[in-house]
Amino acid sequence: MSQDLATNTGTTGDGSGTTGASASTTGTALRPLGLFTVLLGAALPMIDFFVVNVAFPSIERDLGASPAALEMVVASYAVAYAALLVLGGRLGDTFGRRRMFLWGVVAFGVTSLACGLAPGAWWLIGARMAQGAASAMMFPQVLATIHATTEGRARTRAIGLFGSVGGISIVTGQVLGGVLVAADVGGSGWRAIFLINVPVVLLALLLGLRTVPDSRSESPARGDLAGTVLLASALAALLLPLTEGRAAGWPLWSVVLLVAAPFLGYGFFAVERRVERAGGDPLLPPSLLREPGVRRGLLAGAPIFLGFSSWMFEIALTLQQGLHYGPLAAGLTLVPMGVAQFAASVLAPRLTDRLGAGRVLALSAVAQTAGLATVMATLWQGWTGLAPLALAPGLLLCGVGSGLQLPTYFRVILSAVPAARAGAGSGLAATAQQSGLALGVATLGSLFLALIPHLGMREALTIVLLVQVVGLATLVVQGMRLPRALGH
Numbered sequence: 001m002s003q004d005l006a007t008n009t010g011t012t013g014d015g016s017g018t019t020g021a022s023a024s025t026t027g028t029a030l031r032p033l034g035l036f037t038v039l040l041g042a043a044l045p046m047i048d049f050f051v052v053n054v055a056f057p058s059i060e061r062d063l064g065a066s067p068a069a070l071e072m073v074v075a076s077y078a079v080a081y082a083a084l085l086v087l088g089g090r091l092g093d094t095f096g097r098r099r100m101f102l103w104g105v106v107a108f109g110v111t112s113l114a115c116g117l118a119p120g121a122w123w124l125i126g127a128r129m130a131q132g133a134a135s136a137m138m139f140p141q142v143l144a145t146i147h148a149t150t151e152g153r154a155r156t157r158a159i160g161l162f163g164s165v166g167g168i169s170i171v172t173g174q175v176l177g178g179v180l181v182a183a184d185v186g187g188s189g190w191r192a193i194f195l196i197n198v199p200v201v202l203l204a205l206l207l208g209l210r211t212v213p214d215s216r217s218e219s220p221a222r223g224d225l226a227g228t229v230l231l232a233s234a235l236a237a238l239l240l241p242l243t244e245g246r247a248a249g250w251p252l253w254s255v256v257l258l259v260a261a262p263f264l265g266y267g268f269f270a271v272e273r274r275v276e277r278a279g280g281d282p283l284l285p286p287s288l289l290r291e292p293g294v295r296r297g298l299l300a301g302a303p304i305f306l307g308f309s310s311w312m313f314e315i316a317l318t319l320q321q322g323l324h325y326g327p328l329a330a331g332l333t334l335v336p337m338g339v340a341q342f343a344a345s346v347l348a349p350r351l352t353d354r355l356g357a358g359r360v361l362a363l364s365a366v367a368q369t370a371g372l373a374t375v376m377a378t379l380w381q382g383w384t385g386l387a388p389l390a391l392a393p394g395l396l397l398c399g400v401g402s403g404l405q406l407p408t409y410f411r412v413i414l415s416a417v418p419a420a421r422a423g424a425g426s427g428l429a430a431t432a433q434q435s436g437l438a439l440g441v442a443t444l445g446s447l448f449l450a451l452i453p454h455l456g457m458r459e460a461l462t463i464v465l466l467v468q469v470v471g472l473a474t475l476v477v478q479g480m481r482l483p484r485a486l487g488h
Contacts, residue, residue: 011280013422016346024199028148028149028213028214028215029149029150029154029213030145030146030150030154030158030212030213030306031150031211033207033211034149034207034211034212034213035146035158035161036207036265037204037207037208037211037212038141038142038144038145038146038202038212039161039162039165040102040200040203040206040207041101041105041138041139041141041142041204041208042139042142042143042162042165042169043169043172043201044108044135044138044170044197044201044204044280045081045108045135045138045139045164046165046169046170046173046196047169047172047173047176047308047334048077048112048131048135048173048194049077049078049170049173049437050170050173050309050312050313050316051072051173051174051176051177051193052074052177052193053173053174053177053312053313053316053317054174054177054178054181054316054320054327054330054331055177055181055190055193055250055325055327056070056112056316056317057320057321058181058189058327058439059073059121059124059190060192062189062190063118063120063121064121064143065121065124066247066338068123068220069121069122069125070241071243071244071247071322071446072125072244073121073124073125073128074243074430074441075239075240075243075244075438075442076125076126076128076129076132077128077129077131077132077135078132078243078434078438078441078442079129079132079138079235079236079239079240079438080129080130080131080132080133080135080136080240081132081133081135081136081434081438082136082434082435082438083232083235083236083238084132084133084136084137084232085136085139085140085368085426085427085430085431086135086140086228086231086284086428086431086457087136087228087283088100088104088137088138088139088140088141088284088443089140089144089426089427089430091137092140092141092216093144093216093224094216096214096215096216097141097144097148097214097216098141098145098212098213098214098215099214100137100141100207101138101142101145101208101212102143102205102209102212102397104134104135104136104137104138104139104141105138105139105201105204105205105208106133106137106181106201106205107130107133107134107137107138108134108136108138108197108201109197109198109201109205111127111130111131111133111134111193112131112194112195112197112201113198114127114130114131114200115127115128115131115191115194116188116191116192116193116194116195117191119176124377126195128298128377133174136330137429140226140426140427140430142162143159143162143410143426143430144215144426145212145213145215146158146159146162148215149213156349157349157410159410159414160345160346160348160349160407160411162407162408162410163333163345163348163407163408163409163410163411164346164348164354164403164406166272166418167344168338168341168342168354168403169307170308170312171312171334171337171338171341171399172338174312174316174330174331174334175331175334175335175338176193176196176328176331177193177205177311177327177330177331177486178326178327178328178329178331179327179328179331179332180192180193180196180327181327181328181330182327182331184328184462197382199313211268214448224272224275224281224282224283225274226271226275226486227271227282227283227284228269228283230264230267230271231268231283231284233264234261234264234265234267235435236257236267237257237258237260237261237264237483238257238258238261238265238439239252239435239439239442240254240257240444241254241255241257241258241439242258242443242446243438243441243442243446244440244451246260246446247449249373251484252411257324269286272284272285272286273286283427284427284428284431288417288425288428291389291416291417292416293412293413293415294302294413294417294425294428294476295418296412296416296481296482297409297412297413297416297429298413298428298432299478300361300409300475300479300482301409301413301429301432301433301436302411302436302471303365303471303474303475304402304405304409304436304475305432305433305435305436305437305439305440306436306439306440306444306468306471306486307368307440307444307468307471307472308402308405308437308439308440309436309437309440309441309445310443310444310445310448310464310468311372311398311465311468312439313440313441313445313448313463314444314448314464314465315334315443316330317448317457318379318457318458319333319409319462321457322383322458323383325388329388332388333388333391333395334395336395336396336399337384337395337396337398337399337402338391338399339396339399340395340396340397340398340399340400341399341400341402341403342403342468343355344364344398344399344400344401344402344403344404345403345404345406345407346406348360348403348404348407348408349407349411351363351404352407356482357408357411357412357415357479357480357482358472358479358480358481358482358483359479359480360404360479361405361408361409361412361475361478361479361482362403362475362476362479362480363388363477363479364401364402364403364404364405364408364475365401365472365473365475365479366401366402366476367397367398367404368397368398368401368402368403368405368472369401369469369472370397370401371394371395371396371397371398371399371400371401371474372394372398372465372468372469373394373469374393374394374397375391375394375395375398376461376462376465377394378390378391378394379391379458379461380458380462383458393423409429409433410429412482413428413429414424414426414429444464444467446467447463447464447467448460448461448464451463451464453478476487
């Protein structure tokens with residue numbers, strides 16, 4: 001981590017104010033139990049992003065949901081989450097990050113309960129959208145609190161753990177979903193994947209009240225209503241038709257939104273640039289993109305998030321609908337990937353210190369490519385009656401690759417952002433991450449679904465994974481070109 005970000009002057013939300021004094025001298029340092037609590041808050045949104053993947057067949061049977069409605073269950077959460085992340089960070093800057101974290105935890109619990117009790121598909125879609133908004137209130141406070149209440153090596157370790165939690169939570173979501181659906185606790189079926197959040201949220205709330213120190217910006221940024229509306233509109237206009245358009249037969253509204261998306265994106269950029277030039281407080285300062293390290297980090301993040309989210313979506317469908325595994329078997333099949341991902345994410349900071357962030361990203365892409373190739377070779381050798389353990393070698397390699405990526409991505413971007421603008425950089429990094437995850441399911445996931453009726457599931461998966469491998473090849477090139485000092 002750069003020395004700039006180890007100082008005590010960095011803002012911590014999505015504004016650009018300063019914390020004023022170091023955590024160690026104010027008595028507000030983040031202790032291990034407090035770090036566990038905020039990381040639990042970071043894990044919940046990511047787990048729930050993917051936990052529904054293995055529950056789709058059960059939801060479809062129970063609620064009579066159409067394929068379009070099932071895709072909306074994912075899209076509604078993703079759009080609300082990605083579009084409101086930066087606003088959530090701004091609210092933390094202004095009203096206190098601990099307060100917004102706790103309110104986000106409560107809202108996440110209430111909306112999870114609403115999802116678990118949904119009487120119909122459209123109720124579930126609306127509750128998922130509200131759950132995404134709650135996640136956007138809670139998630140930005142995590143990295144913000146880490147920046148405000150840690151320094152030096154403690155901050156580096158905490159950010160490394162933060163990156164690790166993000167990747168591991170994705171795999172955990174699908175494993176946990178499979179276990180809960182198969183267990184059918186009290187006849188709850190798929191509803192348990194949401195209801196389980198309630199006791200976890202109560203634990204996080206109790207711990208948060210006692211262990212999470214408060215922080216806020218001394219000079220909180222003023223509201224940027226126009227920027228907030230334009231960003232949310234641009235993301236919704238892009239993600240909704242890509243996710244829903246294919247299943248709905250590409251109706252007129254989906255085409256209109258896709259055409260409008262680039263214009264809304266340009267309008268957002270133009271408004272933010274004008275606000276920044278006038279000395280105001282833009283939601284995402286365009287001048288951040290003039291930092292070479294930020295641009296390189298965002299470019300590196302594109303193949304990581306687009307590919308990984310679509311891969312998790314595709315493998316969940318392949319295991320259940322292609323190989324006819326039950327929810328439990330499908331979830332447990334991914335355990336080797338989760339174990340390898342955790343181990344690699346723990347090693348990622350040390351490897352980055354030794355090799356440099358760029359080489360670690362290149363290495364991760366090579367490992368993930370080898371894993372995808374091994375999985376596909378296994379599927380082509382034996383599709384009918386394939387045992388879950390046969391997929392373990394390929395999934396282990398995939399876990400190593402993805403485990404190295406997320407901690408390194410955040411480290412690259414945050415090390416390139418000046419300390420005085422660390423909050424805006426954090427917001428940009430998190431928004432790019434969530435938008436990329438949603439876009440990966442919306443594009444490559446939709447391509448996979450579109451190809452299945454014409455080619456078959458194994459053939460469709462092969463084509464989509466070849467597209468992902470091309471993206472990983474670009475990550476190798478980008479990684480080898482990154483300056484050795486970036487990420488230190």
